[in-house]
Amino acid sequence: MGVLTDYFRAADAASVVQALEQTDGGSPLVGPECPVFDGVEAKRVDPAVILAKLIAAVQQIPWRVDLVEETxxxxxxPAPGSDNLEDEDNPWVTGPWVSELHPLARDTLAAVGDSEVPTIVARWVQAEELRGTRVEDLQPLAEELILLARRAREAGEQLYCWMSL
Structure with missing residues (x-):
């Protein structure tokens, strides 16, 4: 079973919660008002590891667990106590989950120049988690994420990640 991830931009967390309440937590990129938000489907690109490794490739620094801060x-x-983590009706267990990414992630991606993308993606695919992936396979996704970050920054919006199992 893979993790589905969508990245999108929105003005604030309140508008994200409102949209998710209307779709029972469904992806904000799919629905009756398709799409609710401007975004990118990025299957298995979680913020803490895979996206953070892209950010590390941009910044030319080693990856670390706190590189992309999320709220x-x-x-x-509210998050449940540890005694409720086996409850299949608990949304904290079953998902989906949405986090707001720290503006530094948005700004780092938005600052990437078009001519830098191939070099950055070549560094990104060196990540252990991406072993066997070719630059040609990930470059379009990297370009989409960079463009999304630019649109978010220009609009004064934040980046969000929707995740589901």
Whole structure:
């Protein structure tokens, strides 16, 4: 089972929560008002590892666990105690989950020049988690994420990640 991830931009967490409440937590890139937000489908590109490795490739620094800071905005209910983590009706267990990415992630991606993308992607595919992936396979995704970050920065919006199992 793979993790589905969508990255999107929105004005604030409140608008994200409102949209998710209307779709029962479904992807904000799919729905009756297709799409609710401007975004990119990025299957298996989680913020903490794979996206953070792209950010590390941009900054030419080693990856670290806190490179992309996130704030959870969905589920909107408070996180349960550890005694409720086996409950299949618990949205903290079953997802989906949405987090707001720290503006530094957005700004780092937005600052990438078009001519830098191939070199950055060549560094990114060296990540252990991407072993066997070719630059040609990931370059379009990297370009989409960079363009999304630019649009978010220009609009004064934040980047969000929707994840589901």
């Amino acid at each position: 959870t905005v969905w589920p909107a209910s």
